[in-house]
Amino acid sequence: MTPGSNLPLSAVRVAVDVTAPVRLDVSGLLLAADGKVRSDDDFVFYNQPSAPGVTHSAAAAGGDTITVDTAAVPEGIDKIVVTASLDTPGATFAGTEPTGTVRNADDGSVLASFTPPRLGTETALVVVEIYRRGGGWKVRAVGQGYANGLAGIATDFGVSVEEPAAPAAAPAPPAPPAPAAEWGPPTGSPAPVAPPPDAAPAAPAPAPAPPAPAPGSGKVNLDKGRVNLQKNQTVSLVKGGRPVLSSVRMGLGWEPAFQGRSIDLDASVIAYGPDRKKVDNCFFGKLMILGGAIQHSGDNLTGEGAGDDEAITVHLGGLPPEVTGLVFVVNSFSGQKFSDVAKAYCRLLDAQSGEELVRFDLTHAEPRTGVMMAKLIRQFSGEWEMTALGEFVDARTVRGMTKPAAQAL
Template sequence: MELVKGANAPIAAGEVRVAVVAAAAVDVAALLLTPTGKVRSDTDFVFYNQPTAPGVEVHPPDAIRIVPGAVPSDIDKIVVTASLDGSGPADWGQAGPLRISVTDGATGVVLATFVPTGLGPETALIACELYRRQGAWKVRAVGQGYANGLAGIAADFGITVDDAPPSTSQPVSPPITPVSPLAAPAGQPPAGQQHAAPQPNAAPQPYIEQLPAAPQPYAQQPPAAQHPAATPYSAPAQYSAAASQFGQPTLSLDKGRVSLRKNETVSLTKRGAPPLSRVRMGLGWDPAVHGRNIDLDASVIAYDNRAKKLVNVWFLKQEAFKGVIRHSGDNLTGHGEGDDEVITVDLTALPPEVYALVFTVNSFAGHKFDQVSRAYCRLVDDHSGTELVRFELSKGEPTTGVFMCMLTRGAHAWNMTALGEYAKGMTVRKMIDPGKRFVLTSL
């Protein structure tokens, strides 16, 4: 049966398969809704990162399996969505037509089909919905588009995609005490190859090329004539032998790549050159050999100068500030060489209210960092490809989150502080309140 938008048809099958066929790559998802039109909790959002719920299962990348008899009695409706995966066209207007089919999962008989029309700038849509009516199940063709992607749909039905700003009443931790650095491995290991790992259960440490005896204060005034095209730069007052406040730099990039201890800070400047303008966070790990897939997630939290969260960018919200911060998309397994997930930031285009960026890594599937093989994260100069700091995450502490580093806005340029502190949190949302203490102690 071919349905038009808004039309419905009965579903008598004991197992139903809803598939989306399109010229572009798509991700399908489903939301289990109560009679209020909302989910009971985030576990009612079934998608590639959380592929099962009672009676509902994602068959990546383009199908949902539904067993109506196994759906909980307090669930009134199942909404099936389709979103572009970001690897092809920018929106449905460019992606071309798509077709939704509903088939009997046991026999393969087509029960209903639907072709949404009128789509343009949208990147996700509600394809159809299965709902209860007088003790039976029916399917309705919907075809409603969303310009703000899967996150917009999820938020409309009660999924917490982006938390409210954290409470300012939370206690503030004291400044972090620096610890001794690890011994330096020789050279920089290529992305995707094996990296030296710290001792078991040790806090992650920056990757160090050459460790100076002690950080030297940077206090030179570079002559502008050495680089006529560069942005004028004068050394901030905090570059002094007494600079000891957490988040205040004692090092610059004058001599190239810097050796950072945990909690040490470098100014992202180089004498005679403009300040660093674009950075890239890379995250990589090896796939699981047995059992569940290992799914690590790279994220970043933007705070203002009162430690109020402005936004966090992660796999459910892949850009902010009109693309100034951009996430490459979710890697669910660690397959592939080099960085598996990447976040890029144009520092020059960030809104003035952004004071700090805190980069985190989380283990969505619950694997703890002492169980993950060859996992690392790094911060890179996106223009030159120079690696600024690296943490080896494998053989770390038995927890699911880690604060990698923090960028803070200085008077003339951005500063970077190596953090390397573990925390509990399978998603970045659990890191927002704990992360604000780094921001507050840097002010």
């Protein structure tokens, strides 16, 4: 899932596991229509592990689980918010990627998963929420960060929190009721109140600026011109605070590693919805998809010559709203390994002007037949972000890339 996306729940009982490489404290809050708990009894965590329809269970390491029995949730409760905070005092989520996995609590099957992006100085966050909609229940990916820990989340949702004496900011004044059509942070509050059903969450309240990203991590933008990405680094397709592109072209290129040997690789793009299910894919055998919103340049059989070997043009404004992620992949149908390939790269260009905006060069190769080069993700704000992947897999066709590419979103 991506921030703001939602899915209907196919199970009555769902378990939300929140895991990370470090120890997390996971909690659940039962919220009424006003976005607040009815009392402190609606705060479920390790010291208060149950409330009507909601239970907390601890894991040996990493994170805990909030289980929601939607049939047992009281009528006055509109949603259950699942939160996570770091167990280590003073620690932030910078460099830590927590993942919320929603499972059928009865058979353990995975219904959805979500890893909040762009985390830095946050010390706690709302991961997902389970909420009523049209007589049923849905799950929404949130990823809302807080800079003042679990106490900030709990206080914002109406829980009375008593903490040991420590330097802290003065408590925020009560938040005024938000208009039905808006979801914004009330004056003095560290984060927004809960959104109305199916409204996409607004951007989190500003937190102190995180340190500059280390090589191979973090996110940059286009303000300083062309960006050279390293593996796992992300660039926001925004300049001066505004999206600057309507159509982009992803050029993919490679050269034979050994003189005289032709390399026949195939570049493709797979389009996904918010549930990470494939919507369609565009490759040499299907040069146009989604009503022409994505177009392929055609097959290159050798990799010889300068410049892009294959290119895929994406009209971002023409993509249907159900498309929230694109993964660009390259495969060796004939079985040649990427260890026989030199200078493999991808680059993003403005399709109108031809200006190169972003470039990612593979700095190593593996003896495998497929590689995920990059992904484009639509944010809930409407902007797109490109992340360099450079992940190798064993797959000779775009069909074989569908599952690993979905996992990379």
